[in-house]
Amino acid sequence: MNFDKNLLQSIIKEFTIDTEELKEIAANFRQDLKLGLKDPKDSSLRMLKSYVGLPTGKEIGEYLALDFGGTNVRVSRINLQGAGKFEIIKRVAKPLILPGSYDYVGVGSKFEDMFNFLAELIGEAIEGENERQFYLGHTFSFPSSQTDIYDAKLITWTKEFATSGVEGEVVNDLLKDALIRRGIKNVEPVSVINDTVAVLLSAAYHRSDTFIGSIYATGQNNCYIESSIDDPKNVGIGGMILNLESGGFMKLTPNRFDKEFDEKSEKPGEQRLEKMVSGRYMGELFGMALSELLNEKGKHYGFSSIDISGILMDNSVAGNRIAAIVKDKIEKEIDSEDAKAIKELATAIVERSARIVTATYVGIIWQRAGSGEISHQHIAVDGSVYEKMPLVKENIDRALSELLEEEAAKVDTVLDTGGSGLGAAISAAMVANKE
């Protein structure tokens, strides 16, 4: 078939961010942090207070952790042993959508069914232990406005979730009602935290030099510990981590694919950064660009970020794996030259994603350092895109060097697998210790 080379190059250019633009994004992100600290209304970052700071490492005991916010829901029983050590006693996980069977997140889905499903999973995790009292920490990975560590109201769904009856509600109240409906009386939800906050808590449980937590998965978002919020009346347990909802950052230049996708999305105009970088969206952008190369503009092939990952993993000259992945979706045979072009396109989309995400990390690092020196630190990251997508880590490192130059040696990103669950348990322990 062979794609039009000029068209391919022009599309790739639209997905390319040079060093200058990268610096501009990081500086604008820092500026929005500054504005947001004064008044979130003046910033595209929500700067949501989590009412929790960093753990001491002395949190111990057995807790339930509910991790809700991506494609799968997980409930774990975790025994915290202190100083970063823990044991997962039991873990149950189920997808929120099982095609042909159920869908708790799509248009038409309702909150009762969604929360009944969560209660059912919690029931499985406690395995009929109906006497013993469990504290439950809830990682709820959506923008929520909080007045304390328990009271979190969903502001708006993101990541194309559309379940009715949850926006504006206190999510742990909905969970409590569902537990009662299921006859589970011995599980008490005591905390709600964002998944970025969970990752930071989990990392800080065993390392003291981590101040930024990040999720790079279905969604993309960052949080950090803000030391200037120290008003005793207003501070959380151990300080105040701010959930930035950085997926909503607006000071970026979307290309025409980004714009077109946004218009068709569940919430047009929102989560503009997330729609350019996260796992939920990269496959969609890739499909849109490919449809143009195939002269089928407007056709929806249903590529996912797992397909992109598969394409990038094919290092062969023939590109057979790429051809197989693509054939399955576009129903056409492609040759090795096309496969090479397809890989170039996928590379451009993934590189752009990693570069934008890195610019947000550096914006936070600059803001935390103020006019002083950048401290040695790790950025804790969890999520499938960070963990599994080829090219992501090396592009983060490269972008860190472009932005921080020699100071880049002080900063690295570290994978905190399972941090979303562990952090929920730690937050519940922090509540228990405070009581």
Ligand code: GLC
């Ligand atoms: C979306 C959510 C945010 C979450 C992120 C990662 O951006 O709005 O709260 O942290 O996804 O799951």
